[in-house]
Every structure is written in C-alpha cells, then in structure tokens.
Amino acid sequence: MQQPTGEVPNxxxxxxxxxxxxxxxxxxxxxxxxxxVGAVIVGEAMDGAEGAERVLLLQPDVVIMDMNMxxxxxxxxxxxxxxxxxxxxxxxxxxxxxxxxxxARRIGTCGYIVKPITGNTFLPALQAAxxxxxxx
Amino acid sequence: xxTLNPGNPAVSRKVLMDDAERLKxxxxxxxxxxxxxxxxxGCIASWNLGxxxxxxxxxxxxxxxxxTLLFTPExxxxxxxxxxxxxxxxxxxxEDERWHMRKDGSRFWASGILTALRDxxxxxxxxxxxxxxxxxxxxxxxxxxxxxESITNAFFALDRDWRFTYINKQAEPLLRRSRxxxxxxxxxxxxxxxxxxxxxxxxxxxxxxxxxxxxxxxxPPLSTWFSVKAYPSQDGLSIYFENITDRKRAEERxxxxxxxxxxxxxxxxxxxRNDALDMSLQTCTEAMxxxxxxxxxxxxxxxxxxNVLELRASAGLYTHLDGPHSRVPVGRYKIGMIAVERRPxxxxxxxxxxxxxxxxxxxxxxxxxxxxxxxxxxxxxxGVMAMFARQTIxxxxxxxxxxxxxxxxxxxxxxxxxAQIQTLNERLQRLVTETHHRVKNNLQVMSAxxxxxxxxxxTTVPISELQRISAQIRALSSLHDILTLSSxxxxxxxxxxxxxxxxxxxxxxQSAAGEYQIHYEVDDGLLSVKRATALSLLVNELVSNxxxxxxxxxxVRFRCDGHTATLTVENDGPGFPADFDPVTAxxxxxxxxxxxxxxxLRGTVRYTNRPEGGARVIVEFxxx
Numbered sequence: 182m183q184q185p186t187g188e189v190p191n192x193x194x195x196x197x198x199x200x201x202x203x204x205x206x207x208x209x210x211x212x213x214x215x216x217x218v219g220a221v222i223v224g225e226a227m228d229g230a231e232g233a234e235r236v237l238l239l240q241p242d243v244v245i246m247d248m249n250m251x252x253x254x255x256x257x258x259x260x261x262x263x264x265x266x267x268x269x270x271x272x273x274x275x276x277x278x279x280x281x282x283x284x285a286r287r288i289g290t291c292g293y294i295v296k297p298i299t300g301n302t303f304l305p306a307l308q309a310a311x312x313x314x315x316x317x
Numbered sequence: 318x319x320t321l322n323p324g325n326p327a328v329s330r331k332v333l334m335d336d337a338e339r340l341k342x343x344x345x346x347x348x349x350x351x352x353x354x355x356x357x358x359g360c361i362a363s364w365n366l367g368x369x370x371x372x373x374x375x376x377x378x379x380x381x382x383x384x385t386l387l388f389t390p391e392x393x394x395x396x397x398x399x400x401x402x403x404x405x406x407x408x409x410x411x412e413d414e415r416w417h418m419r420k421d422g423s424r425f426w427a428s429g430i431l432t433a434l435r436d437x438x439x440x441x442x443x444x445x446x447x448x449x450x451x452x453x454x455x456x457x458x459x460x461x462x463x464x465x466e467s468i469t470n471a472f473f474a475l476d477r478d479w480r481f482t483y484i485n486k487q488a489e490p491l492l493r494r495s496r497x498x499x500x501x502x503x504x505x506x507x508x509x510x511x512x513x514x515x516x517x518x519x520x521x522x523x524x525x526x527x528x529x530x531x532x533x534x535x536x537p538p539l540s541t542w543f544s545v546k547a548y549p550s551q552d553g554l555s556i557y558f559e560n561i562t563d564r565k566r567a568e569e570r571x572x573x574x575x576x577x578x579x580x581x582x583x584x585x586x587x588x589x590r591n592d593a594l595d596m597s598l599q600t601c602t603e604a605m606x607x608x609x610x611x612x613x614x615x616x617x618x619x620x621x622x623x624n625v626l627e628l629r630a631s632a633g634l635y636t637h638l639d640g641p642h643s644r645v646p647v648g649r650y651k652i653g654m655i656a657v658e659r660r661p662x663x664x665x666x667x668x669x670x671x672x673x674x675x676x677x678x679x680x681x682x683x684x685x686x687x688x689x690x691x692x693x694x695x696x697x698x699x700g701v702m703a704m705f706a707r708q709t710i711x712x713x714x715x716x717x718x719x720x721x722x723x724x725x726x727x728x729x730x731x732x733x734x735x736a737q738i739q740t741l742n743e744r745l746q747r748l749v750t751e752t753h754h755r756v757k758n759n760l761q762v763m764s765a766x767x768x769x770x771x772x773x774x775x776t777t778v779p780i781s782e783l784q785r786i787s788a789q790i791r792a793l794s795s796l797h798d799i800l801t802l803s804s805x806x807x808x809x810x811x812x813x814x815x816x817x818x819x820x821x822x823x824x825x826x827q828s829a830a831g832e833y834q835i836h837y838e839v840d841d842g843l844l845s846v847k848r849a850t851a852l853s854l855l856v857n858e859l860v861s862n863x864x865x866x867x868x869x870x871x872x873v874r875f876r877c878d879g880h881t882a883t884l885t886v887e888n889d890g891p892g893f894p895a896d897f898d899p900v901t902a903x904x905x906x907x908x909x910x911x912x913x914x915x916x917x918l919r920g921t922v923r924y925t926n927r928p929e930g931g932a933r934v935i936v937e938f939x940x941x
Contacts, residue, residue, distance in 0.1 A: 204758065205851070205916030209908055210765035213772060227916060249754065275757035296757055297764035300772045 192312050193304075194219035199239055201225070201232030201258065202247035202273060207298075211245060214300045218308075229253030233261045241268065243311055246290075248274035248281065256288060263289045269314035271307055273298065351427075354434065355444040359384045359398065362443060371450050373420035384446075387417050389424065405433040405444055414451065426455035469559070476553040477524070479503045491560050493539060510538045516545070520556075523549045533561060577717040580608035584721045594618075594732040598630035601702075601725060606633040609714055611704035612684060617645060617652060618692075618700035618729055626652060626701055634682070634705075650674065655689045656698050661719065662689045665709040679705075686710040690722035694730035748804060755800070755846065759793045762854070769905050785861060788829065792857035795822040796850055812941060813849040815882075816841040819875060822853055826860050830871070833864055837873040842882055842940050851917030856884065858909050859934055863888035866932065882940050887933040892926035899924055914938065 198220050200211050208225055215222055224239045226232035229246075230253040236244050244262065248255040259270045271292035272285045282293045292310025294303060343352070351368035353361055360383055364376040372379075372387060379386075384402075385393050392398070392415060404411035410432045417427045429448025436442050462483075465472050471488035473481055480503055484496040492499070494507065504520075505512050515534040523530045531546045542565040545558045587600035598616045605614035613633030617626035626645040628638050645652045651672040655662050664670045665686045667679045673687060688710055689703035702722050766789050770782040799818045819839045827835045844852060856873065863871040867888030874885040899907050899922070914922045920938025927933050 203847070204761065204765075205912035206762050206765045206769075206854075206909065208916070209912050210768045213769060217772070275754050275761065297761040299764050300768050 191218055192308055192315070193243070196220045196242040196311070197223045197239070198243045198245060199224040199226070199232065199236050199241045200245045201227075201229065201235075201250070201255070202245070203227050203250045204247070207247070207273070210298070214304060217300070218304055229255060229258030233258040236262050236268065237266055240266065243307070244268055244270040245307070246270055246272050248272055248276060248285075256284060259285070259290050260288050269311050271310045350447055350449050351429075352445070352447050353379075355384050355402075355446060357441055357443055359402065361386075371419075371425070371448075372417070378420075389416050389418055392416070401431045402444060405431040406441060409433055414455075417448070425450050426452040428454075468557075470557045471559060472555070472557050473499075474553060474555050475504055475520075479505055479520075479553075481507075482553065488558075491539075491541070491543075491558070508538075511536065519545070520547055520554055523547045523554060533565075535565075573711065573713060576608045577713060580604050580717055581720065583608065584724060588724055588728040594729065595629050597728060597732075598725070599632065601721065602630045602632035605704050605718075605721075609704070609710075609717065610706055610708060612682070612707050614702075614704040615642070616692075616700060616702045616725065619647070619656065619698055623647070623698075626656060629700075651687075651689060652701050652703060655691050655701050655703070659691050659693065659698060661691065661715075661722075662687065663710070663715055664688075667705070683707045688715060688718050690718060692722055692726035692729060694726040697730075699726050699729045699733075752800075752804075755797075758847075759797075759850070762793065762850070763790060766909075769909070784829075788826070788857050788861055789854060791825050792822055792853045793850070795825055796846075796853045799849075800846065811845070812843040813846055814841055815839070815844055815849065815852065815875060815877075818849060818853060819856065819873070822856060823860070823873060826857065826864075830864050833867065834870040835860065835864075835873065836870055837875075839873070839875045840877040842875075842877040845941050848918055848941065851913040852884070855910060855913040855918070855936065856886070858906060858913070859884075859886040859936075862906055862910075863932065863934075866890060877940060880940050882938055884936040884938075885933060887927055887931055889931045892930060892932040893924055897924060910934075 193215070198215060200208055200222055202208060202211075205227070212222055220243070223241055224235040226235050227250075229250045232244075232246065232250075233253065244259075246255045246259055250258075253261070255272055255274070259272070262268065262270065269292070270290040271294060272290050273294055273296060274281060274285075275296045277295045285293050291314040292306065294306050294310075347365065348367045348370055350365075351371045352365045353368045354363040356362045360381050361379050362381075364374070364379050368379075369375055374382075385398050388398050397413075397415065401411045401413060410430055412430050414426065414428045416424045418424055427448040428451040429446055432445045432447075434442045434445055462485075465483070465485045466487075468485070469487065471491045472483070472485040473488050473492075474483040476482050480501055481496075481499045482501075484492075484499055486496075489495055492508075499507055505517070508516075511517055514536075515532060516536070519530045519532050522528070527549045529546065529548050531544075533542065533544045535542050540562075541560055542562040543558050544561045545556060547557075548555045583604040584601050587597045587604070590597065592600075598618075602611075602614040602616055605611040611633055613631065613635050615628060615632075615635075616630045618629050619625070620627055624647055626647065628643045628645075631638055642650070642652065647653050648657045651662060651674070654672065662672060664673070667673050667684045667687050668676060670687065673679055673684075678684075682705075684705045684707060686706040686709050687703070688706075689701060691698050692700035692702055702718070702725055704718070763786070766786055770786060771778050796813070796818060798821055799813055802817075803813060816839045819837065823835055823837050823839075860871055860873060863886050867890040869889030871886065871888045874883070876883045876885075899911070910922060914920050914936045918936070918938035920936050923935045923937075925933045925935065
C-alpha cells in the first residue's frame with residue numbers, strides 16, 4: 182500500500198476535523214486515515230442535525246459530511262452550517278451522479294468524494310479540497 | 318240604368334224619356350258589349366250593334382227570336398235560360414258566365430248580367446241583358462289553371478280577405494283537404510294552428526309590404542315541413558309551396574350523422590391522447606353534451622375493490638363530482654344496477670320508467686330519454702357511462718354511445734394497466750437505487766475494513782487479516798441473500814428478519830471453523846437493513862474471535878424480549894484474562910465490535926467469563 186510521506190506538503194496537519202456519517206465503521210476508518218496525516222478529529226456525529234450542531238459549536242477547519250443520513254441529510258446539514266459558518270465541507274457520498282455533485286457545489290461545499298473510500302485516494306482528494314478552499 | 322221616381326210623375330216621365338234616349342245612344346255606340354232586351358215570353362225585343370258584332374245576328378234577324386237561340390244545346394236542355402230569368406226576377410239581377418252560341422254555331426265565353434225590367438207599378442216588363450265576349454280571358458285563365466295544375470309545386474291563391482280562391486290539385490294532398498272543402502273559406506279558419514305562426518306573419522308581411530316572402534317552416538298538425546314562396550298581388554296572395562319533409566329529414570339525418578361522426582372523432586382523440594384518465598373522461602362527457610344533445614352526461618369507474626362506482630366526469634346540467642351520486646354502491650340506483658346486470662339500460666320514456674327513481678325531478682327538468690351503458694373490458698365491468706336527454710334518443714345515437722362505451726372501457730383498463738406499470742416501475746426504480754446504494758455502502762464497509770486491517774504503514778498483510786476480510790465479505794453476502802429473498806416479496810425492503818439471516822450466516826462460518834462446532838439458538842426479530850448489516854458483521858467478528866481464542870465449540874444465542882434483543886457469543890477455553898479491559902486492550906477487532914454494537918446497533922457490550930470456563934460476550938440492543 183502506498184502511504185503519504187512526510188516529504189509531501191501536508192495542509193491537513195494539525196487541522197481540526199469533524200466527521201459526520203451514520204456508518205460507525207467509516208468513523209473508524211477515517212480516524213485511522215486522518216491520524217496518518219496529523220489531522221485531529223475534534224468531533225463526530227452519526228446524523229446531520231447532531232453534526233451541524235457539533236460543527237457550529239466546535240468551529241473546525243474541515244467537515245467530512247456523509248450525504249445520505251437519517252433525518253437531516255448531508256446537503257441540508259451543510260447548507261445549515263454554511264449559512265452561519267464558512268468552513269471547508271467535503272461531502273462523502275455513495276451517489277456518483279453529477280447532479281448530486283452539482284447540488285453540493287451550489288450549496289458551497291468544497292469537495293465531493295465518492296464512496297467507497299480508501300486512504301490512497303481519499304487523503305489526496307481531501308487535501309486538494311482543503312487547499313482549494315483556503316485562498317477563498 | 319236609371320232609377321224611377323214614383324213621387325213626381327211628370328219629372329219621372331221626363332227622366333224616363335231622357336234615360337231612354339240616353340240608353341239608346343249607349344246601346345248603339347257600345348260595340349264591345351252586347352246589349353239587348355228580352356220580353357216576358359223570353360223572346361228578343363231589341364238588339365244593339367255590339368250584340369250584332371258579338372253574336373253575328375242582325376237586329377232584323379233576331380228580333381222576336383227566343384233567347385234560347387243564344388244558349389248551347391246542353392244549357393238549353395238544362396233550362397239555364399229559365400234559371401237566369403228566374404234569378405233576375407227574384408233578385409233583380411243574375412250574373413253568369415257561360416258558353417253562348419253565335420249565329421254560325423261557334424261558341425264564345427260570355428260574361429253577362431241579366432236584369433229584370435219593371436214598370437212603375439212593379440210589373441215585369443221584360444229583361445235587359447248585357448254581356449261581353451270573355452273568351453280570351455277565359456282562355457288565359459284556362460291556360461293559367463292548366464299551368465298551375467301541371468306544375469309540380471302545390472299552389473293556392475287567397476283573396477285579400479284570406480279566402481281560398483284557387484287551389485291546384487297538388488295542394489290537396491299536402492293540405493290533406495279537398496278544394497271543394499276549402500274554396501271560399503278563410504285560410505286562418507281552416508288552419509287555425511297557423512295563426513301566430515311563421516306562416517301567419519310571413520303572409521301578412523307579404524301583403525302589407527307587397528313583397529315576395531320565402532321561408533321554410535314546420536307545420537305540426539300536418540307533421541310536414543313546407544317550403545313556401547308567397548307573391549302578393551292586388552287581389553291577394555299567390556302561394557307556391559312544397560313538402561320538403563323528406564329533404565329536411567335527410568338533412569337532419571345527415572346533420573345527426575355528422576354530429577355522431579364528430580362525437581366519435583372527439584371521443585377517439587380524447588382517448589388516444591396521453592391525458593390523465595379524468596381529463597379524458599371529462600372530454601367524453603362534454604362531447605356527449607355537445608354532439609348528442611345530452612342534458613347531462615356522466616362516467617363512473619369501479620373502485621379497486623369492485624364495490625363502489627366512483628363519479629369521475631360530469632358535463633352539462635350538472636358538473637359537480639360530489640353529492641349522492643359521487644359514490645354509487647354496485648347494485649344501487651339504476652347506475653349500480655347497470656353494473657350488476659352488465660347490460661345497457663335505454664329508455665325514451667323516462668317518466669314512468671321504474672328504474673328512474675326520482676320521477677318528480679325528471680318531470681321538472683323535462684327529461685325524456687336515458688341511456689346507460691356498462692363499461693366492459695375483457696368481460697369485466699370497469700365503470701358505467703350514462704346520459705339524460707330532453708328529447709328522444711335515436712337508434713343511431715344509441716349505437717354511437719355503445720361504441721363510445723367500448724372505447725371508454727378499453728381506455729380505463731389501459732390507463733389502469735399503465736398506472737400499475739408506472740407504480741411497478743417506480744418501485745423497481747426505488748429498488749434499484751436502494752440496491753445500488755446498499756452495494757456501495759457495503760463496498761464502503763469492505764473498503765473501511767481493508768483500511769482498518771492494512772493501512773498503517775505496513776508493507777505486507779498477514780493471511781489471517783485477509784481471511785477476516787473474506788469472512789466479512791461472506792457475512793455481507795449472506796445478508797444480500799436474505800435481501801434478495803425479501804425483495805421478491807416486498808419490493809423495497811424496509812426490515813430484515815434476523816433468524817433467516819443468522820441461519821444462513823452461521824453455517825457459512827461453520828464451514829471455515831474446521832473441527833470446532835458452532836451451535837446456535839436464534840429467535841426471530843426484525844431489524845432495519847442497516848442495523849441487520851451491523852449485526853451480521855458483529856456476529857461474524859464475535860464468532861471469528863471466539864473460534865480464534867477458544868478451544869472447542871462456540872455457542873451463539875440471539876434472544877428477543879419485547880423491544881430488546883440480546884446476542885450472546887461464548888466459547889470453550891480460557892476466557893478473558895483477569896485483567897482484561899476492552900478500553901485499554903483496544904485493537905481493530907474490539908474497535909469493530911464497539912462500532913457495530915454501540916454505534917450502529919445503539920447497544921451495550923459486556924465481556925465476561927462463564928462460570929464453567931470460557932469467554933462470553935453479551936450485546937444488548939433495542940429492536941426497531
């Protein structure tokens with residue numbers, strides 16, 4: 182397995198991250214992956230409403246948000262967060278269709294990563310999204 | 318002629334003398350009129366030049382000859398001359414028109430007046446006759462009559478008092494009266510129903526404005542359509558007319574054919590368009606009103622249970638879809654009976670029809686006819702179509718309605734089938750989307766599992782890790798088997814039964830357990846697909862651990878008690894070390910158990926040892 186190396190610039194190092202996903206195993210996976218790039222998970226939630234509340238309270242640098250969740254879905258939660266707090270939100274979704282990606286872009290999220298995720302592809306995509314977000 | 322003055326004899330004589338002279342002068346000079354006198358014996362006493370010219374006898378030849386000489390043999394035989402003189406004696410004068418004979422035996426038509434001559438005492442002194450040759454006029458009249466009798470049109474003439482003066486033979490059958498009955502009588506007396514009709518106003522207008530009037534009108538007493546042309550004259554009105562009933566009926570039939578064709582076309586177009594069913598049915602009822610003269614028309618469709626006819630379209634007098642007829646139980650009212658009897662109910666006598674319950678309403682609204690059809694598709698009643706009309710409904714219209722009812726029934730069935738297909742398609746689409754989503758989620762689970770076991774800077778992966786992942790894949794696979802079975806019955810699966818899932822999973826685990834035995838006791842319970850997935854992976858993880866750390870058999874129990882489920886997995890063997898602490902002992906396996914049990918299943922996990930030895934893990938979680 183190819184792993185990120187210390188020589189590559191790592192914009193996520195030390196960044197505070199909130200993970201919102203209704204699959205516990207995805208939380209386990211993200212904890213492991215984000216630890217490898219020095220990011221800190223400051224909060225986790227299993228649904229959109231709880232997640233939005235956590236984000237607004239914790240004011241993280243990055244939010245990793247699942248799309249399909251019970252109650253408030255990922256897009257609704259993202260919209261609610263962005264209405265009062267400008268943050269890099271990266272959507273995680275099993276839906277690859279362009280219409281969902283366009284919807285996410287319109288709301289103002291800065292990345293869209295299609296499941297299933299693996300460390301090899303997820304971390305570069307997350308870093309790219311965060312890098313693109315920073316200068317705005 | 319002069320008048321006598323009995324009051325003054327001298328004056329009277331003078332006047333008489335003057336009159337006689339004047340009369341003499343007139344007699345001699347009037348050439349176009351024959352003027353002659355006849356004595357009381359019926360012999361000619363005087364003869365003017367006009368008489369000589371017309372009758373060709375000289376005065377010398379005719380004087381003293383009997384008046385009968387001037388009559389035709391047949392009139393002589395019939396004593397017409399006596400009749401004339403008798404009439405003149407009794408009434409003072411007798412007018413007549415008849416054939417007379419000239420000296421040479423030739424005949425001419427004479428129009429004349431015979432006047433009785435009396436002296437001062439009133440005694441009859443003789444007769445004066447004035448006649449003129451009216452042969453030309455007679456011939457003209459005869460020619461005119463000949464023409465009028467030969468034309469195909471019916472004709473009659475009225476004088477200014479609206480009395481019949483002439484009726485040709487063609488007019489008799491049309492008026493259904495003989496000329497003898499009508500001549501001399503007032504048209505308005507003989508045909509009183511025509512008073513105040515179009516006939517009356519048109520004839521009066523022709524006379525008043527001296528214009529020709531032309532019109533077509535129906536005369537109910539004769540059940541006949543007439544085409545009339547009335548020409549005014551000084552004498553009255555000449556009326557040509559013909560019976561156009563056949564033409565009118567043909568026109569009406571043609572009009573009805575065209576309307577039925579338009580009805581069929583509109584219904585056909587409405588039913589072939591891809592409109593919603595209610596809109597198609599509404600267009601059909603409106604076409605029944607517009608083209609078939611329905612007072613109102615309605616369509617009901619049978620509900621899915623086949624018990625109630627639901628009003629779906631209504632046009633004409635009533636357009637509402639609520640009220641007592643909005644839901645008609647099958648067998649109730651005439652509409653419900655039509656559905657039961659499965660045959661049309663057609664009536665041109667609504668009043669008195671026992672199936673028309675509200676007779677008072679029908680009479681008040683002037684309803685005359687009713688047509689109701691069951692809508693039958695493939696032998697099944699799918700609805701009822703009905704209309705009321707304020708006039709009788711013809712057979713052709715019934716036929717048009719029957720055709721429309723067939724088309725409506727087919728459409729209702731087709732649209733229902735389309736709706737069912739649409740529903741199935743939508744269910745299928747949801748199912749496909751749901752399935753794709755689950756597959757993607759499970760791929761994500763597997764991907765996460767791989768990362769958890771392998772993403773840590775290692776360059777090699779132990780076979781045991783790959784076997785764990787393989788076991789998790791089998792666990793998910795068993796879940797999909799149950800999903801497939803459930804989908805066949807329910808479409809989109811909202812809940813999965815636990816027992817069949819575990820009864821499929823545990824034998825699979827047994828196959829990889831070697832000589833160790835996996836025993837299980839499993840109750841049934843229902844979990845959401847997501848939580849069932851977590852349970853499946855949890856059981857796999859716990860059993861894998863039990864096999865790995867145990868020395869003999871593994872027992873799996875799944876118990877449901879009300880709203881709580883308890884999963885127990887235990888093994889033979891040393892059990893957990895005395896200082897075992899799941900928090901401090903954290904590893905990937907425990908992390909997975911914790912994630913599935915506490916987060917996905919919202920439960921609790923206890924790690925204990927059995928009194929008889931061996932480890933026991935108890936997971937409690939709420940059922941959905």
